[in-house]
Amino acid sequence: MGQIILQDVTKQFGTVEVIKPLDLDIQDGEFVVFVGPSGCGKSTLLRLIAGLEDVTSGTILIDGQDATLTPPAKRRLAMVFQSYALYPHMSVAKNIAFPLRMAGLPRAEIDKKVKAAAATLNLTDYLDRRPGQLSGGQRQRVAIGRAIVREPAAFLFDEPLSNLDAALRVNMRLEISELHNQLQTTMIYVTHDQVEAMTMADKIVVLSAGRIEQVGSPLELYRAPKNTFVAGFIGSPKMNFIDGRDAQEAGAAQIGIRPEHLRLSMEEGKWSGLVTVSEHLGSDTFLHVNVDGVGTLTARSDGEFGVRHGDRVHLTPIEERIHRFDADGKAI
Amino acid sequence: MARAIPTRQKIVMSVIAWAIAFLIFFPILWTILTSFKTEAEAVATPPSFLFFDWTLENYVTVQERSNYFRHFMNSVIISLGSTVAGLVIAIPAAWSMAFVPAKRTKDILMWMLSTKMLPAVGVLIPIYLIFRDTGLLDTRLGLVIVLTMINLPIIVWMLFTYFREIPGDILEAARMDGATLRSEILYVLVPMAVPGIASTLLLNIILAWNEAFWTLNLTAARSAPLTAFIASYSSPEGLFYAKLSAASTMAIAPILILGWFSQKQLVRGLTFGAVK
Numbered sequence: 386m387g388q389i390i391l392q393d394v395t396k397q398f399g400t401v402e403v404i405k406p407l408d409l410d411i412q413d414g415e416f417v418v419f420v421g422p423s424g425c426g427k428s429t430l431l432r433l434i435a436g437l438e439d440v441t442s443g444t445i446l447i448d449g450q451d452a453t454l455t456p457p458a459k460r461r462l463a464m465v466f467q468s469y470a471l472y473p474h475m476s477v478a479k480n481i482a483f484p485l486r487m488a489g490l491p492r493a494e495i496d497k498k499v500k501a502a503a504a505t506l507n508l509t510d511y512l513d514r515r516p517g518q519l520s521g522g523q524r525q526r527v528a529i530g531r532a533i534v535r536e537p538a539a540f541l542f543d544e545p546l547s548n549l550d551a552a553l554r555v556n557m558r559l560e561i562s563e564l565h566n567q568l569q570t571t572m573i574y575v576t577h578d579q580v581e582a583m584t585m586a587d588k589i590v591v592l593s594a595g596r597i598e599q600v601g602s603p604l605e606l607y608r609a610p611k612n613t614f615v616a617g618f619i620g621s622p623k624m625n626f627i628d629g630r631d632a633q634e635a636g637a638a639q640i641g642i643r644p645e646h647l648r649l650s651m652e653e654g655k656w657s658g659l660v661t662v663s664e665h666l667g668s669d670t671f672l673h674v675n676v677d678g679v680g681t682l683t684a685r686s687d688g689e690f691g692v693r694h695g696d697r698v699h700l701t702p703i704e705e706r707i708h709r710f711d712a713d714g715k716a717i
Numbered sequence: 718m719a720r721a722i723p724t725r726q727k728i729v730m731s732v733i734a735w736a737i738a739f740l741i742f743f744p745i746l747w748t749i750l751t752s753f754k755t756e757a758e759a760v761a762t763p764p765s766f767l768f769f770d771w772t773l774e775n776y777v778t779v780q781e782r783s784n785y786f787r788h789f790m791n792s793v794i795i796s797l798g799s800t801v802a803g804l805v806i807a808i809p810a811a812w813s814m815a816f817v818p819a820k821r822t823k824d825i826l827m828w829m830l831s832t833k834m835l836p837a838v839g840v841l842i843p844i845y846l847i848f849r850d851t852g853l854l855d856t857r858l859g860l861v862i863v864l865t866m867i868n869l870p871i872i873v874w875m876l877f878t879y880f881r882e883i884p885g886d887i888l889e890a891a892r893m894d895g896a897t898l899r900s901e902i903l904y905v906l907v908p909m910a911v912p913g914i915a916s917t918l919l920l921n922i923i924l925a926w927n928e929a930f931w932t933l934n935l936t937a938a939r940s941a942p943l944t945a946f947i948a949s950y951s952s953p954e955g956l957f958y959a960k961l962s963a964a965s966t967m968a969i970a971p972i973l974i975l976g977w978f979s980q981k982q983l984v985r986g987l988t989f990g991a992v993k
């Protein structure tokens with residue numbers, strides 16, 4: 386079991402309120418991603434759940450039990466840190482065995498579990514090595530190994546892939562998703578990378594300035610963002626925001642349109658402008674177009690779209706994909 | 718890129734360094750040489766440097782007159798005892814200062830260190846009276862207590878500097894892994910800080926070994942360490958330089974040897990955290 390409920394939780398550091406009163410339900414087996422820009426409080430929220438920071442007010446329930454004052458060791462949660470936080474003086478085997486040793490398990494059982502975890506994570510050949518002799522990806526796997534042997538109620542990941550290079554990040558992302566499918570244990574994952582959030586999560590919690598902006602499945606957030614912050618944060622490249630006459634015509638203070646929802650044409654369209662930058666990725670083409678009277682818009686086209694800097698193109702938004710926002714930035 | 722230093726400059730700098738080192742070491746060398754002279758040669762003018770009749774007579778006399786081994790054992794017990802006691806107290810203290818700092822942690826550290834600036838003689842009488850009334854005068858336990866307290870600020874400060882270099886994440890990981898505070902300190906913090914703890918231990922042994930003020934004032938015969946053994950050769954009947962030198966050489970030899978073999982560790986300990 387791994388149900389985690391936060392009720393009216395707040396956190397202050399001195400006089401600064403880093404987590405404003407918030408409620409959150411995380412169901413057993415869910416993969417929840419906390420996402421938001423730097424300093425939004427996502428890591429603090431994770432540390433509150435872990436027990437590494439004390440809440441200023443509010444309640445944290447783990448499997449129905451009030452765990453607000455429970456020390457981290459007793460919460461049955463395992464955490465994977467951004468810095469891996471491996472014990473440098475211990476071998477891989479001893480690192481993985483550490484939580485079991487602390488739990489007082491018999492040696493034979495510890496050995497069995499360490500071997501099983503090492504096999505799952507392809508670490509069998511490295512069991513005798515020290516963390517310093519491993520690559521970043523291997524270290525991260527050891528950190529995950531140390532978490533899984535405990536069979537925790539939930540896993541907490543604090544930006545675990547930030548220190549890895551791009552290619553390895555994609556691999557590890559898949560491995561963590563596979564691990565979740567395999568274990569079906571609750572996972573809470575903190576990242577500032579919305580691509581990680583979109584690809585891994587069952588449920589995304591978007592945070593900004595210590596407040597939850599929206600909670601929902603990746604596609605819910607993509608299709609129906611509640612405000613301009615979520616609309617701008619979820620989706621890559623970022624949503625285009627347009628105000629002025631075009632927004633008024635749509636009955637809003639501001640409208641938003643995703644780059645993939647702008648039809649590109651060389652002949653005609655609602656807006657026309659000059660290409661400032663064209664990015665050709667092969668599978669997609671991203672164009673940054675300086676539209677007369679509107680500003681710079683980003684548009685995406687499938688495959689190759691043969692234009693270059695300075696060419697004139699026409700853009701037409703797909704009507705039903707236009708997001709409308711009021712003067713406060715809330716979705717209409 | 719490091720700036721290349723011309724060879725001539727290197728030679729000049731080396732010569733200056735050796736000259737300074739020799740100047741610092743000279744009193745010790747002179748003491749050692751004097752210990753092999755007769756009393757007459759020890760006070761002769763002009764003094765002879767290497768060309769005199771080498772003799773072991775002073776060492777024999779010193780050994781006959783006083784029990785070197787007993788003083789040596791007292792020194793070992795007092796310096797080791799006070800160092801171990803200091804570490805046991807200082808490790809948790811430095812842990813809390815490094816990992817759970819409060820608003821006034823820095824002030825507390827400065828205050829602790831400031832007690833080292835206090836002239837020891839200022840507290841001699843109260844401590845003497847307390848020791849007299851509690852029966853701690855002239856006991857090894859009494860000296861262990863005093864030297865632990867005297868050197869505690871330095872031990873805490875050194876360990877704090879080491880611990881601060883250890884990423885807090887690792888200790889938090891241990892906490893998440895189910896470690897109690899005791900296991901966290903014992904299985905994670907201490908093994909990671911072994912180099913730091915080792916140099917703190919070495920430095921403190923040396924400080925305690927050389928401590929003269931308290932050892933001379935709070936001991937008489939039973940628990941007197943090597944410092945008192947040396948002092949006993951500066952008697953009212955007059956100074957016997959050769960014998961005094963022999964006693965001094967015997968007293969400093971063990972710590973000199975320890976210092977020589979652990980100099981790498983000591984230098985690292987004293988410069989830790991200075992560059993990073």
